[in-house]
Amino acid sequence: MPSIIHVDLDQFYAAVEILDFPELKGKPLIVGGRPDSRGVVCTASYEARAFGVKSAMPSSQAARLCPNAIWRVPRMDRYAEKSHEVHAVFERYTDQIQSVSLDEAYLDVLGSIKLFGSAETIGRRIKHDILSETGLVASVGVAENKFLAKVASDLKKPNGFVVIPPGREHAAAVLNPLPVSRLWGVGAKTGDRLAELGIVKIADLLALDEEWLSRRMGRENATRLLSLAQGIDSGEVECGGISKSLGRENTFAKDLYDIDAMERELFAFCDEVSSRLRAAELKCGGVTLKVKFADFTRISRASMFEEPTDLGEPLYHAVRTMLRERVELNGRGVRLLGVAATHLVRANAAQQSLFSDGDNQKKERAAVAIDKLRGKFGDGAVTFGRLLEKRSDNTGTPAI
Numbered sequence: 001m002p003s004i005i006h007v008d009l010d011q012f013y014a015a016v017e018i019l020d021f022p023e024l025k026g027k028p029l030i031v032g033g034r035p036d037s038r039g040v041v042c043t044a045s046y047e048a049r050a051f052g053v054k055s056a057m058p059s060s061q062a063a064r065l066c067p068n069a070i071w072r073v074p075r076m077d078r079y080a081e082k083s084h085e086v087h088a089v090f091e092r093y094t095d096q097i098q099s100v101s102l103d104e105a106y107l108d109v110l111g112s113i114k115l116f117g118s119a120e121t122i123g124r125r126i127k128h129d130i131l132s133e134t135g136l137v138a139s140v141g142v143a144e145n146k147f148l149a150k151v152a153s154d155l156k157k158p159n160g161f162v163v164i165p166p167g168r169e170h171a172a173a174v175l176n177p178l179p180v181s182r183l184w185g186v187g188a189k190t191g192d193r194l195a196e197l198g199i200v201k202i203a204d205l206l207a208l209d210e211e212w213l214s215r216r217m218g219r220e221n222a223t224r225l226l227s228l229a230q231g232i233d234s235g236e237v238e239c240g241g242i243s244k245s246l247g248r249e250n251t252f253a254k255d256l257y258d259i260d261a262m263e264r265e266l267f268a269f270c271d272e273v274s275s276r277l278r279a280a281e282l283k284c285g286g287v288t289l290k291v292k293f294a295d296f297t298r299i300s301r302a303s304m305f306e307e308p309t310d311l312g313e314p315l316y317h318a319v320r321t322m323l324r325e326r327v328e329l330n331g332r333g334v335r336l337l338g339v340a341a342t343h344l345v346r347a348n349a350a351q352q353s354l355f356s357d358g359d360n361q362k363k364e365r366a367a368v369a370i371d372k373l374r375g376k377f378g379d380g381a382v383t384f385g386r387l388l389e390k391r392s393d394n395t396g397t398p399a400i
């Protein structure tokens, strides 16, 4: 029974721009670094792609191909926010989610079929819910493994929905005519080598003798390529190990009206969340602010970091900026505030930035020392400044 769904949002950055600025609809739109800035294209709308513009292409080249393009600088925070909305849809159907990027994820819905119906049904519902709730169009593939699901989602893009039923014959019908570059691990270099050997399509690869291919590509590569070419992939949806987010929220005994009081709460949450990140040896690539008003309306705002962090200070800075600049309080009382660290990665896997300065490293060492003291003497032992002393009394429980 197929149970893997691959969801890939169409022209994601461009789609969000069009959603926010409808006058861009139907125009050749390029989201990326400006042509005079040595930047690259992040996403091009389908109208710009018709001119040959592609992702990762130097912006100067894109400008030559499509001189009438409208250019937009990427707004990563906004894209993260929309990605978050899409994830909220996924989470209603399964907790087995592997995010590949802001606009792409694998879902294993085997455990959800009893509740919601077949993987195909779930895939259609997800595609429908994404459009109706976020305004974004997704291409969806359903198959028995990740590789085939990804091939399927790409097959009828944009706005595609393709199911590859189980069975070698179905996989072969889809795969055989495709170029070998569709196989994982076949980049430009391997592709060129295969082309020199006369291998262009996946069917060409399957016609080869495995020994012959092993001698040219190495045994491991040859075996892996031939398995994929037959639609065999044993990779699992990797969601386990790291939880998706780590957060803290509180419902207050009395609604908060004073922004300083809100900031004190958020400061304490960020302090706690960063401590827990360090204890779990995780860093977060983004942070979400959740606000529930006295009238029970709720909003969330998301922000991404340039590099993953486990420090309270950047978390608080981001959250405070979102509260001040992207939340319209309009005098309303705030009933609940929450902070969640998102896009978690293992601390040792988080890439050290080339420019990460001594200052940051010092702060990290200080943070570790504080965690140790807290471990010994309890949470009250060390706080940053006096902010925490002024916190209002609140009821509520750690959440998320």
Ligand SMILES: [Mg+2]
Residues within 6 Å of the ligand: 008, 009, 010, 011, 012, 103, 104
């Ligand atoms: Mg995409």
